[in-house]
Structure formats: C-alpha cells, structure tokens
Amino acid sequence: MTIGEQVVLLDDAGNQVGTADKYAVHHDSTPLHLAFSSYVFDGAGRFLLTRRALTKKTWPGVWTNSCCGHPLPGEPVADAVGRRLTDELGLPGPHKLDLVLPAFRYRATMPDGIVENEMCPVYRVVVDTEPDPNPDEVDSIRWVAWTTLLDEISSGALDLSPWSVLQLTDLIPLGDPVDWPVGDPAHLPPVAH
Template sequence: MTTEEHVVLVDGDGNRIGTAPKTLVHGAETPLHLAFSSYVFNHDGSVLLTRRADHKITWPSVWTNSCCGHPLPDEPLDQAVTRRLSYELGLSVERVDLMLPSFAYRAVMANGVVEHELCPVYRVVVDAREAPNPDEVGETRWMPWKEFADGVRNGLLSVSPWCREQVPLLEELGSDPLSWEPAPRDELPPAARV
C-alpha cells in the first residue's frame, strides 16, 4: 500500500501552516503551497526544456523549464530537486544551486484550475543526457540560454506562466547562466529551511 504524497501549505510570509494531499490542492481554490522550479544546463550553457506530459492536471502539453515539483513534508528543497530530476529525467546530479529563493506566482488555466506556489528556483549543471519519464515529460529539447530567454521575453516562445515570469528574473543575474552567483540558503522562506 502506497502513501499518498502530501504538499506543504504556507502562508503569505512563507511559514508552514500544514500539509494537504497533492491530489487535492490543484483546483479552483488552490492554496498557496511550497514547490520548486529547476533549470538544467549543460557545460555549453544550453538549457534543457521539457514539454509537460499530455495528462498533467496543470498546463498539460506546455513547454516549460527543466523540472518542477513539490518537496515532501520535511524534505529539504535541494533534495526534492535531486529526487525529481532523477524521477522525471533520469538525471543524477551532485549539486543544485539556489538562484531565486523567494519566487512565488499564481496562474489560472482556461478551465479554472489554479496553480499557486511559493516556488524557489534552482540551477543544475549536468554532463549526462536526459532519459525522460513519459509519465511526466512528453518531449525534451536543449536550447542556448540566450536564444531561449530572448524568445520568452519577446513572446516568440510559448511557455508555462511560471517560466515566463522566472526567465526575466534569471536574466538579471547575468548573461552567462553558468556564472550566476547562488543565493544564500537563509534567504529561503521559513517553510523551505528544513
């Protein structure tokens, strides 16, 4: 018997206020909850993009950043990033770097389903090729960071709403994603400082 996965619910100040089953939090009244986004780069500075699987509840079939997910209750965010990259993309990573510690967003799909997340953003650099899990990922594509960022900023690339908001903030860190300076861990919201 498997245990249902829970997400961490947070208040507007990023404090943990409880947990809820993951299957129940994405609807018309989605509560603010803890999540993460990650951007995987190779040593040439290209970013790995993923097209979300067709059966995803939120933004199915939409292109987005490399991997998103939710930490389990009491799981450090960097470990959640590592776990999900392994599960979704077959990537084994040694290090993840915190880039945007307090990113948050709320987005509404055409069908009324809401995504509402406190979603720190991470950078990961890999040597290996991805092996997408079809339960999570419909397709992958590598793209030079500048081409991708320009395309998102100029509206030439259609991406998830969180990715569209994150890219300009990442661009502010500099033109070379491999040289971005990581943010201090103590800038994470309280609920993420496990």
C-alpha cells in the same frame, strides 16, 4: 505522481500550516504551498527545455523550465530537486545545485480555472549526463542555447509556462546563466530552513 503524495501548505509568511494530497490540492482555489523550479544546463552551457506531459493536471503540453516539483513534508528543498530530476528526467545524482531565486512566489490560473499558488525557490543545475525523461511527466525535451531560448520567446515562437515567464523576468537581468549569483538561503521560506 504517486497517489497520496503530500504537499506542504504555507501561510503568507512561508510557515507550514499543514499538508494536503498533491492531486487534490490543485483546483480553482489552490492553497499556497511549497514547490521548486530548476533550470538544467549541460557542460556546454545548453539549457534543457521540457514540455509537460499531456496527462498533467496543470498546464499539460506546455513548454517550461527543466523540472518542477513539490518537496515532501520534512524534505529539504534541494533534496526534492534531486529526487525529481531523477524521477522526471532520469538524471541521477549527485547534481550540482545552486539556489538562485530563494524567494520566488507566483500565482497563475489556467483557462479552465485551475490555479497554481506556490512559494517556489529556483535552482540552477549542471549535469553531465543525457536525460531519459519519464513519459508520465515529460512529453518532450530540447537542449537549446540560452540566447536561442530568449530569441524564441521574444519573437513569439515559443510560449512558456506562466511561472517560467515570471522567473525569466528575474533571471534575465542576472546575465549569462553560468554567472548567475548564488542566492542567500536565509531568503528561503521559513519552512525550508
């Protein structure tokens, strides 16, 4: 994370109401802000599972979807996805991105009281290169078959970040990730139009 990096603050309708320092915005009363999540797959259909760096302010050391982040003020969400894939996972673009869940929103509280509170569009990404994770962002990675991931979650062998659990509630009914329908960009938060 860059010191002074700004996040976009939102009202309940998804309109921008200001900006705030990314490092300072996450606390016990985190305001609603814009984010994104991405699910990265390779050409064989394997999913890239990542474990957050142990130094992260929110959910350190937790297994999660491939890459998350915050668009900068004025930055298109898809551009932010590409930027963070490069910065966090060493996956240079161009990336094949598909918007899957344009209107995903969640709020989750860590045991220490820090809150995540985000409008967080979800993207599917297909890559043809191996990741080279930034250790400041990612502790470890695993390529895993989607069905194996679901089996590990249902058996209790894998605990995921709360946002991934909630996203999977919406993604699993969509079937095979290769066949996930592309979401309608009109359903993105207004700030992302």
